[in-house]
Amino acid sequence: xxxxxxxxxxxxxxxxxxxxxxxxxxxxxxxxxxxxxxxxxxxxxxxxxxxxxxxxxxxxxxxxxxxxxxxxxxxxxxxxxxxxxxxxxxxxxxxxxxxxxxxxxxxxxxxxxxxxxxxxxxxxxxxxxxxxxxxxxxxxxxxxxxxxxxxxxxxxxxxxxxxxxxxxxxxxxxxxxxxxxxxxxxxxxxxxxxxxxxxxxxxxxxxxxxxxxxxxxxxxxxxxxxxxxxxxxxxxxxxxxxxxxxxxxxxxxxxxxxxxxxxx
Numbered sequence: 001x002x003x004x005x006x007x008x009x010x011x012x013x014x015x016x017x018x019x020x021x022x023x024x025x026x027x028x029x030x031x032x033x034x035x036x037x038x039x040x041x042x043x044x045x046x047x048x049x050x051x052x053x054x055x056x057x058x059x060x061x062x063x064x065x066x067x068x069x070x071x072x073x074x075x076x077x078x079x080x081x082x083x084x085x086x087x088x089x090x091x092x093x094x095x096x097x098x099x100x101x102x103x104x105x106x107x108x109x110x111x112x113x114x115x116x117x118x119x120x121x122x123x124x125x126x127x128x129x130x131x132x133x134x135x136x137x138x139x140x141x142x143x144x145x146x147x148x149x150x151x152x153x154x155x156x157x158x159x160x161x162x163x164x165x166x167x168x169x170x171x172x173x174x175x176x177x178x179x180x181x182x183x184x185x186x187x188x189x190x191x192x193x194x195x196x197x198x199x200x201x202x203x204x205x206x207x208x209x210x211x212x213x214x215x216x217x218x219x220x221x222x223x224x225x226x227x228x229x230x231x232x233x234x235x236x237x238x239x240x241x242x243x244x245x246x247x248x249x250x251x252x253x254x255x256x257x258x259x260x261x262x263x264x
Contacts, residue, residue, distance in 0.1 A: 044094075046173075051075060051142050054157040054169040055131045075142075076130040083124060085251025095127035110247070117147030117242035118235075126249070130261070131159070138162050138261045145243040149235035152176030154185065156239070160199070164256030167208075170194040182232030193223050199244055204254065206244040210237045 045064045048071040052058040057074055058067075079091040100106040100123040107123045131140035139162050146155040152175050159169035172185045184190055198220045201207040207221040210233045215222025226233045242248050 048075075050171055050173040051129055051157055054159045054171040055129075055140055055142055056159070056169060057131070074132055076132060077127050078130055080126050080128050080249075080252055081124065082122070082126055082248065082251070085249075085253075085255050088125065095125065097123055097127075100125060114247050115242075116238050116245070118238065119147055119153070119242075122247060128249075128252075140168055141256065141261075143243070143249055145239050145248075147235060147239035147242060149175060149177050149185075150182050150229070150231040151178065154232075154235060154239065156185075158194075160253075162256070162261055164253040164261075165198055165200050167194045167197045167199065177232050178229070181229040182226065184226050184229060185232060185236060190224070190226065197221060197223060199240070200253075200257070204257065206241060206250075208240050208244070210234075 045067055049058060049062070049067050052067060052070060052075070055075070057070060062070070079088040079095055080086070081088055101121050106125065107121050109121050110119065126144060128144070129142035130138045131142060133139045141160045141162065141164065143158050143160065144155070145158055146153055148154070154172055154175040154177065156170060156172040158167065160166060161168055170191050175183075175185065177183050177185065197208060199206065199208045201221070209222055210225050211219070211222045212225040212230065212233070214224045244250055244253070
């Protein structure tokens with residue numbers, strides 16, 4: 001009898017433990033689903049905030065709801081076919097770059113002579129952002145660019161005038177470069193140097209360059225280098241060399257300079 005009682009006690013204990021494990025699993029799973037939705041929402045707001053910032057539309061103290069409202073009012077995401085430089089018709093969902101880069105059908109490996117930015121693969125598509133003024137006309141374009149720096153992949157948004165040439169803003173929103181050195185790509189003073197610079201020369205060739213030791217006064221294509229962070233500065237230069245070229249946004253920006261956005 002003692003052994004039976006002991007066995008019953010052990011069995012009941014095991015059932016209680018299993019039941020607790022099941023309940024805890026349900027609670028954890030439910031929390032994970034709820035948190036994932038919140039995390040995705042916050043990631044979306046952060047992305048919209050960065051786009052508004054580089055477009056000059058972000059105001060200090062904006063709440064998440066204000067960011068979403070301003071973005072919806074002024075920013076139009078468009079999916080771009082990088083090979084043709086033309087918009088993809090009928091696209092109305094958020095573009096997933098990571099998923100595209102995992103797909104052989106939606107991206108391609110870059111041979112070494114083309115991979116100037118050190119990204120290995122390039123998606124066939126990119127989501128860009130048209131900035132519209134109060135009358136609905138496009139007055140800026142925001143392009144996502146990225147490439148390898150000294151320690152990390154650096155991700156940025158660059159805002160251009162509707163001429164497809166004049167820089168209106170640059171923001172590196174994610175990177176792992178050394179604070180105080182390569183991390184100076186986030187320095188507002190360095191970012192401000194880019195405003196008004198011309199990406200292309202009179203022949204339509206990429207001409208923006210980072211000048212070690214400092215650009216000459218009046219140089220419309222030159223930006224001062226980063227002191228003590230030559231390799232990071234080289235990475236930024238390589239990012240622009242790639243994304244302004246024929247395998248990046250070059251075909252699209254050529255169409256823009258020819259007036260492709262004049263009718264919206």
